[in-house]
Amino acid sequence: MITLNINKKTYNVDVDPNTPLLWVLRDTLGLVGTKYGCGIAQCGACTIHLDGNAVRSCVMPVSAVGSKKVTTIEGLSEKGEHPVQKAWLEHDVAQCGYCQSGQIMSVAVLLRENKAPTDADIDAAMSGNICRCGTYLRVRSAIHAAAELQRKKA
Amino acid sequence: MEQHTQGSILPVKTIAVLCGMVTVAVIMSFGFKEEIIADRHTRQGMEKDSAASVAAFMDVYKVLMSPRCMNCHPAGDVPLQGDDSHIHSMLPQRGKEGKGVYAMKCSNCHQKENLEGPNKPPGHPDWHLPPASAKMVFQGKTPEQLARQLVNPKTNGNKSLQQLIEHADDGLVKVGWNMGEGRTPPPISHAEFKKAWITWIENGAFAPKGK
Amino acid sequence: MTQQKSSINRRAFLKSSTLAGGGLMISFSWLSAFKPADKGIPADLPEQWAELSSYIKITPEGIVKILNPNPEFGQNVMTSLPMIVAEELDADWTKVVVEMGPHDNVKLGPQFTGGSNSVRMYWRPLRQAGAAARSMLLQAAADTWKVPVEELTAKAGVIVHPKSMKSGKYGEFATKAASIPIPKDVKLKDVKTFNIVRNSMKNVEGQKIVTGKPLFGLDYRVDGMLIAMIEHPPAFGMKLKSFDASEALKMPGITNVFQQKLYEDGFEQGGFDTRSFNELLVVVGKTTWQVMQARKKLKLEWEPAGETKDTMGGRGSKREVVVPGELESTDVQLKKMQEYATKPAQQLRKDGDPETAFKNAAQIIERTYNAPFLAHNCMEPMNFFAHVTDEKALVAGPLQAPGWSEPTLAKLLGLPADKIEIQMTRMGGGFGRRAYGQYLYEAALISKKLKSPVKLVYSREDDMTYGIYRPMYTATYRAALDANKNLIAFHVKGGGIPEHAIHANRFPAGAVDNYLAEGWQIPSNITIGAFRAPRSNFNAAAEQSFLDELAEAMGKDPIDFRLELLQRAKESPVGKNNEYDVDRYASVLKLVKEKSGWGKEENKKYSRGVAAYFCHASYAAHVVDIVMKEGQPYVERVFSAVDCGIVVNPDAATNMVQGAVVDGIGNAFYGGLTHKDGAVEQNNFHSYRIIRMNEAPKKIEVHFVENDIDPTGLGEPPFPPVFGAVANALYKAAGKRVYQQPYNSQLNTPRAF
Incomplete structure (x- = not known):
C-alpha cells in the first residue's frame, strides 16, 4: 500500500511502486484531468504539482512521491476560480x-x-x-x- | 612514455602527437604553475611530473568533452542532449542555481534514478547544471582552457585540489557512466577516469599548452 | 435535416416521453458521468423536455438545450453550431445548455468533422431548425393569448405582444409548442440582423476544460473495464511470425494476450477503413501501465509480409488493391521519386499549347519541391472504448466520421446498425487522423472477443509509428517567360508516395494561356490519410514558393504579380472548371497587403514573405515576418487575411486561424517522418519536433474579409499558405530558397532538439 496526499485528500493505493504517478491518478484514482501525451516528459500534458513543483507525472514513479503533496488540475482551485x-x-x-x-x-x-x-x-x-x-x-x-x-x- | 600506458587507449599516432605537445606544455606552462603553486606546496615531497600530468589530462579531457559530461556544461544557458549534443528539447534554462526555472526545473522531469525504457530523462537526486555564478563551461573549451578552468577556484566552484580529487566520486559525475538506455557512456570507465583525474592533479595539474 | 424527418422524430419522442417520462435523458446516459457545466443552471436538469426539433429542447423553466450534431476536435463546433440554432431561435444565449448529440445520421445529419465542413454543412439546416422552433413557440403563444401570430415578437427567449403588453418566456409555451406541427418554409433572418452569430461567444466547454473534467475518449471509464494495447509490427511491410507471451502473462494485472485479425480475407473495406497492419497482437490487463510493462516481456518474431491484397468497396465497384511488400527507406523513396518524375505522367489539365510555348520561351524557370510524410500527432493518442455483446455494441471515443465507421463496424461485429451506439467524446485533436476508424474497429473486436468492456489505448509510440500519414510529395514547377519577361506558360508535374497532391484546376490555372498539370504516384505499404488540408498543404508550399521566385525573376512585387494573374483570370479566364473565385482570392491578398503595411519603411527590418491559397471554398493569405533570434530564423509576427464568408464566432475563428498559422510554421520548420527499412525513425516528441511556445510568433493579427456569403471552410484554409509564406520569408532572411521540407534541415543551423 502506498499512501498519497492528493488535492488535500489521503488515498491508499495498491500498485507497483514503479507505476508512474500519472497512471495511478488516471487509472487507479479516476483523476483523469491529468493527461497522457508522450510518457517521456516531452509534452507536459501530465504536469501536476508536487510540493509546488510542476512535475511531469508520466515519469515520476509513485514510490518517489512519499509524503509530498500532490495537486492535480482537479485540485488547483475549488471551483475553477484560480x-x-x-x-x-x-x-x-x-x-x-x-x-x-x-x-x-x-x-x-x-x-x-x-x-x-x-x-x-x-x-x-x-x-x-x-x-x-x-x-x-x-x-x-x-x-x-x-x-x-x-x-x-x- | 610510461605515463601514457596508464589506462590509456590512445592510438599510437595520437600518442606521438601528444609527446610533442607535452614538451611544449612543460616549457610554456610556468605561468599556470605559478597560479596553483601554493596549493601544491601542501603536498610535501610529491614529485611533480608535468608530462604525466598532461598526458593524464588528455584522458580526462576526452571524458569531460563526451556528451555525458559536456551536455550539462554547455556554453549557453541551456543544457545539451543526446550523443550528438544537440540543444536540449524545450530549452530548459539554467537558472540562478543551475536547477532550472519555474515550471521547467530539472527535477520536474529528471527523477532520482534512471527510468526503464528509451528516451526517458536520466535520473539523479540532485540533477542540475553548474550555477549561474560559476557556469563551468566545457563546451568549446580547448584542453588548456579546460584544465585552467578546472583548477582555478574562481572558475571551479571554489574547490581546492583536494576537493577536486574528491569530486571524481561525486554522484552527478558518476551518473555519467549510468545514464540509461540509448546513451553512450564516456570513452573510458569511471575507474580509468578517476585514475587519470588524480594522476593529472597529483602530478601538478598541468595544462596542455596551446591546444 | 428535412422538415419531414423532424416531424417524425418529434412524434416518436413525444410518445416515448409519455411512456417513459424522461426517456430522452436516458438516451444520453453516458453524459450523466460528464456533468453539464455549471453556468448557474440547476444541476438537476428537468426531466420533462419539450423537443421542438432534433436539435432543440426547451424546459418549462426556459432552459434551452441545443444538441451539437458534429464531433468536436477543437474547431469549436460545440459552440458555433448551437450559436446558429440560437440565433434563429432568438434564444437567450446565457440560458443555452449545449450537449453533444448522439450518433444518429437520420436525426442529426451527416455528423462528419473534416474537410472544414461542419459550419458550412449545417449552416442552413440549423438555421431552419432554430427558425422552425421559434415559429412554433410564437404560434403556441398566439394560441394561448388568442392573438394573431404576426403581432408577436421574440427576443432573447421572451415573446412579447406589444399591443396587449403581454409577454412570456419560451419555457411557458414549450409544452404547447411541441404539439404544433413543424412549419414548412419558415423565413430565415436577414444576416445583417444577427445578434448571436457574428458575435464572439466563449467556448461552452471552457470551464470543463480548465478544471480537468472527463471529456476525452481516453478519460472514458466504466466499472470493470479492461485496458488493451496492440503490438504492431516494427516496420511497414512486416508481419508477426510468432510470439511467446508466457512471460507477459505472468505480469501483474495481465489477463489476456491473443492474436486478432482486423479484416478477414476478402472483407470489403470502405474508403476510410485504412489500416496499416491486419494481424494484431493484443495485450489486455487491468491498467494501462501494467499492459505497457507486460508488452516489454513479449517475445516476438517478425517477418516480411510480402505483397498483400486489400479488397476495397465503397465508391465504385469492389476491387482488389495490391499492397507492395518492400521495406521502404527514405533515401530510396527520394531516388524513386526522382526517377518517376522523368517518366510520362497522367495529364490532369491542359490549356493552350504549353509544349510550343516552352520551346519558344526566352527563359525557363524550373524548380522542384519535396516534402516528407507527416504524422498527425494528435495530443490525445488514438484510443476507443468498446463494450460489445452478442446483442449490441456500445463504443465511445474520439472519432471524426462516425457515419463512415458505423457500416464497417456493423459488418465486422455482425450486428445491425441500430444495435450499435457510437458516442462521440471530445477529441484531443484530430487533424484528419480520426476520420479513419481502424482503432475503433480494433477496440470493438477486442471487446467482442473478451466479452468485456475494454478501452484500447495507443501509446504515443504506437500512435506515431502506426501510419495513416500525410503522403510524401514532390512537384516540379516550370514557367516559360518571353523576351519581355511575360509569363507565357506554366507547367506543374507532381508526384507522391502513394499519391500526388496536384489540384489541376486551381490558381494559377485559368490565368495562364498555356498550362499543363500532370500527376503520378508510387504505390507503397506506408498508409496515408487526410492531414489538415490534404494536398493543399503541400501545393501551397511549393506553388507559392515558386510564384515568389517567378515574381522576382520577372521583376515584380509578389503580391502585385498574383493580383495581375488574378485580374487576367477574371477578365478572360483560360480553360474550364477553374475552381476559385477570383474576387475572393484577390480580396485576401489586398487585405493582407493593407494590414501588414506591405512595402512600408517601418517593416523593412523584417524578412517578409507572402503567400495565399484557396481551399475548402475559402481564401487565406499571410504575411510572415522573420527576424533572427539567437542565430535562428524566428517568425516573430504574422498578418493573416481570411475570407470564409460569414464568421460565426469571430474570436474563436481568430483562435483557429492563429492555431493554423502556428501549426503551419511548426510543420514547415520541423515536421517530418522518415523511414529506414520500413521502420519509422521518429516515434515520440524527442525525435519528432513539434513547435513550442518559444518558437511561436508573438503576434498573429487575423483579419476577416467582411461579406455576407454563407460560411465556407475555416479549419483548414489558413494552414496551407503558411508554408509558402514561411519559405518566402526565409529566402529574405537566409538569402537562399528552401525547396525541401522541413525547412529547418536546410538552414545549416543546429537542431534545437
Missing part, C-alpha cells in the same frame, strides 16, 4: 483542450514564483508544454492577464 483558470476562460485559450490542464498547472507555478513574467520568462517556463493546436499566443496573453488578476487579488 486566476489562471479565470484568465484561460476570459481569453478562450483552448482549442481541443487536451493539453490545457498541463499548461495551466505549469503557469500556476510560473505565477507563484514570478508575479509579473516577461515574454522571455514565459518562454522559459512554458516551452515544456506542447499544444498541438497552436494556442501559444493565447496561452501567453492569458498568462499576462492571470498575472494581472493575481496582482489585483493580492
